[in-house]
Amino acid sequence: MTDNNSSNKQSYLLVCSGILLLTFIIYVSSVFFNFEQQVFLSWGMVLLALFIKTFIRNDQALKRIIIIFLCLFLTLRYWFFRTFDTLFFNTPMDIIFIAALYLAESYGILTYLLGVFVNIHPCERKLIKADLDDPALPTVDVFIPTYNEPAEIILTAATASINMKYPKDKLNVYILDDGGTVEKRNSPDPAAAEKARRRHEDLKAMASFLNIGYITRERNLHAKAGNITNALGSNTTGELTLILDCDHNPSRDLLVNTVAYFMKDEKLFLVQTPHFFINPDPIEKNLGTFREIPAEGELFFGAIQKGLDFWNSSFFCGSAAVIRRKYLEEIGGIATDTITEDAETSLMLHAKGYNSVYVDRPMICGLAPETFSDFILQHTRWATGMLQILLLKNPLFQKGLKFYQRLGYLNSCIYWLFGYARVIFMLAPMAYLFFGANVYNATISQVMTYAIPHMVAAIILTDYLYGRVRHTFVSELYETVQSFFVMPVLTRALLRPRSPKFMVTPKGTTLSSDFASPLAFPFYFLFFASVAAYPVALWRWHNNPLQQHGIIGCLIWVTFNFIMLLLCLGIVWEKRQIRTKHRIPVDKEAVLSAPFRGIKHNVRVFDISESGLGLTTEERLDLSPGDDILIDVADSYGNEYKFHMKITRAVPTDKGHLVGCEFLSTSDNTASDIIGFLYGDSEIFNRFWEKRRERSAGIWKGMGYLFIKGVTGTFNHFAGLSMQLYNYLTNKRRSYASETIPGEETQESAAGVVHCPVHNTDTINPDLVQSNRSGNTESAADQTN
């Protein structure tokens, strides 16, 4: 008791001293200094932050906080400068542009501050493994909600779920089918009804084959949230519920690494784990950055969730999470007021005083959207949902939340307003150059002593905090490329917060050839506007000598935007994607044997996929395409696998061979083994991430890398467009010639037409699944109607 009192007293003293110091620091950040003093202060702080970042090695946590405060000081100083020294207007047009830019910047600074708060001390947890022999081990239901996804995707997820290490009597897997509901099966559209009936039968057969549960319901109310809530009340009894998207395949150790937290903390309602994607998202794919820089989600799962976890605010991300059933039932199941039901559910349970945990180990392997349109669909849903939470369940005013949880949720919600800010940042310098609109009242010396130090400090800090999981300016790229599509959707949601409906993100799409995304138009417009900005700036330079400072500033700004636009143009040039089974790099020892040739040789497997694997031999072997071989390989847990394979290609290298081979189905267990080997080993995902994060490029190199990617991407885009135009014109001419020359045959050409996504129709085991396998982007609004 005395210890407690003393500790409280100490904490109180610390808080009081901290408030005093913080007041002093904020005060100094707002004080006017003359030019020389400001130069000394701002650039001195930047250098000090750089020095500490580079040379101070001890106490990383304290160092982190010092760097944060040094950098935030400069940001605050800049904001005070912007607020007190730059907001004055000469014309009504000025008011609009200056206010818009100021608000956008203030928003950016607010999210930056909240982001830093969230990530000030990320939670580094040690894995706690559950004792599977413990009789107190809770029962677990695995829910795999599905709506319109291909059956083989569901089959893979279900098989991987069954493969999880957990006592079989305590593990129940369920397919929650919303594509075969009674409502769907009795649709007035006979084709749709037939499709739903077939899906219902197929999935039921699959469940029966796998000896797992199949649950469907009468009506498609509340989309995925309603589907899960329905399952909770459908004779399922597990104390814990593992929720998996149907394209998310769990590793064997997912439950082992998560259940123990529930046994330790009775008030725990959620253990969330990261989402690992085996395929590149469209941005990575189209720019060719997959395997080179961390993926988009890694910032969230590799840093932000850890930061949120420290503040007991890590939230449910829709999949790869274990939830305690009784708390879920307390709030009537998964929340349904917004289309990000996952975050909303977490918010409500946090508000009830329950805890969450984030385990930073990827233990599911999923599929990212393949096309830019699908990517935008997914992200606008997240943005809309989080805005709905902000509007309908504002975390600042939710009863029961701690102040840090409010800030954590606020950060997650307002982040998605970036669309407005990015559009303003993109248009503001052009408004100045093209229309003479006054957007920013500052001289070049003020920019150099306030704005640039703030920006440099922000770059240093974000690189320091997130550099492993997010390279410099990649966030800006992701935000810019989404902004023009997120903004109108958010505006609609702002006006009618209850109107947005859940949209399923299509997965497993394939693309037969390169083509320009239908969403490319805004980037064409901005690209040409940016190009035109340079001669306009030159003209202004000559005609407005007193504005040369502003012109230089805007030109630098336009150039930055231009580089972003180059990257955007690279992104919206959709690359051909015919591979349906994505490969993941590994480094495993294996034994290759070809009994009929008397070969038994140690090899290294360097990548694997659902269809096959790639390996290298250290010496030349007598192997050729078409040969049957056996591969003996073990996963990280020591499980051994023997795969019967066929060589598809064998390329000689300096010493040995580079061999590609595909799995041959020799038994009913083959598919299960492949899934077990590929998805069962979370160490593979972990190593992949670790390896990608080791490639931290640094600030300058990262910028150069993006610039090259942008130039290449844009070149590819316009070269592709030119080629398509050439083909189109050539075909047109031929077609005209054939029409005008009697007797000449009309030639068909695939070129010159718009290419549409083709959805995956491959299967793992054709005997098991007989269904309509075309994946459609359907709206859940249909379900509720």
Place this chain on the structure above:
Amino acid sequence: MPLTKLTDKSTVELKGAQSSYTLKLPVPERWDIIRAQLHLSYVNSTALLPERSKLSIRFNNHVLAQVTLQPRSPEGTIDLNIPARLLLNKYNDLEFYVTQNYTLDCSDPGAPELWTNVELNDSHIEIEYALKQVPLRLSSVANMLFDPKMFGPNTVNVVLESRTPELMHLAAVAASGVALRFEYRPVQFTVSGELLKGSDNIVIGSAKFLSGIMAGSGASMPSAPLAVLHMPGDRAHALIYIGGDTYAVMLKNAQAFSTLSYPLPDAGYALVKDIVLPAVSQYQGKNVVAQTTSYTFKDLGLTTRTFRGINPGSAALAFRLPADAMVKENENTALSIHLVYSAGLRSDSALNMNLNGKFAGSIPLNDEKGSRYQGYSIQIPGSLLKAGYNTLSFDAVLSPLKSGECIYLKTDNLIITLYDDSEVKIPSMQHWIEMPSLSAFVTDGFPFTKWPDFRDTTVLLTDKTAETAASALNLIAMISQKSGVQPFGINFSYELDPGTENDIIVIGPLNTVPEKILQGSPLASALQNPWDGHLRNISDRGTTVKKETADRNVRIGTRTVIEEGRLLVSEFESPFESERSVLLVTANGGRSLLQGAFALWEPVVQSGFTQDMLLVDLGPADPKVYTQEAGKKYYTGNVRGVNKLNYFLHKYFRASVAVLIISIILLAWIIYSLLKRHKKKRLGNE
């Protein structure tokens, strides 16, 4: 009088086919002109054709002389008499007008060969005059006695009954009244206990004192305590009496004398019953403009101006920002210009604007049919504005539509009128200045005139000699002339009050300057460590005193501080109150001090007021000024936040940055400790 006294130029350039320049020659009311002679020196281009190149001298539109400009003898002089009848008691126009050509047929009116320079340096005017009898009217104080057209030397003797602080206050008020009436002309004040012959005298004291000093002159005593009399035996000079039975009455009379500016009462004396003074606010004064306020050009002294012809000249307006004004460099001065221009201008005609000599904007006059602009907007960057006086000038460049060799040029239609209801909007500003700053002092007496009536200023006289008192009056009057406000709130003292919270002006010979003042001054280090004889931190730049010559000027170690004939002015932070300033004006002795105080009126000395310490060499020729930065910096003003805290942050800037960094590290440690506690609570033993 050299003609350079009438303008700020040393040479007048007359360019083009026809050109003129006008000087304003003041002739005060008090003068009765007997004779005037002009000596003019000029140089003309050797390319001129004498038959068609003439220089005319005009005086108030009367042609006094015409001279042929000879290319073979391009340097010429003209000596001519100006008829006395032409010199009126006003600002008279002395115009130099040239017509210049290089061929008989036709000349390019803008040809660079067409020029003549009038060398004002070598030109002068001699005027012989007699002083008129002083009319015994109070209105003559404003209309005649202290007239800015009197280009000097102007002297006024102040006769004080005693040199008590109270009477010194009255003397300062009266002297300022005189200086303000002289507007911008130097005026030298002396102080004595008796009348000074051959000069105007202001007597301040009781009636008994007045009768005492006039005893034996036969002059009659005035009927009231504020009166204009003739000097005994000299009707050309005035004796102004400011008296009263009590100090309060004398103060009333002094204030009335200082502010009197109307013709009535048309009598030689007045019995002042009451005087109501307008409220004084901070940063008020002559030509001072307020932030975020729009002024018409007329408000700022520029009336509607029409520019005509190929050499239309320029127009300018001036306004003053407080000496501690800090205009944000990113804020603009907004001009809203109303003008009309004639038809027949070539499209490259323009009205150019310069702020403080730097190009600030331009209005194209490119419609051949003529046009009118109503509210043409020009934004001038705030960085072109400066504390103190700012001059916005307008230069019209008018080109005829038809031009070329041997084409008859019609220039009468080259007209542009700039209306005086055009506006200038002053941007917002803050008050913040790095001190000490003698340049701010010489601009408008800052910081002593922050309250322009000197209410926060104490003048410390280090002895009771007449020279010290006169020096103080000269200094105060000079500042008042600049600020435009009388020092009604000023305090005089002979004793140093260590508890004072005022700004202090210390005047007196160095050996009488209180030790505490010296200790706080840049000279302190020399006092503590006997000096080796030269000013510290002396560089070899231009006007700065050089090491090898400095030791003959300053020998503080031996207490022979400043040699005779030199004045030392230094500004530094008050040792008694932060953000307050001390101005030390000192010399070797009273004579040098007074000579120095007279010299302070001179523009050449005032232009040398920079940095924080200056030495005026009062040698036989024009005074020379040496300046250097000797003291510590401090700051004063009112920017956002807590002024006292800002003061320390600026004064001890590097220490403040160190404290800031330590605070950041401490805060980081506190947050770290709190986070560790939170982590322990959150993760337990995990």
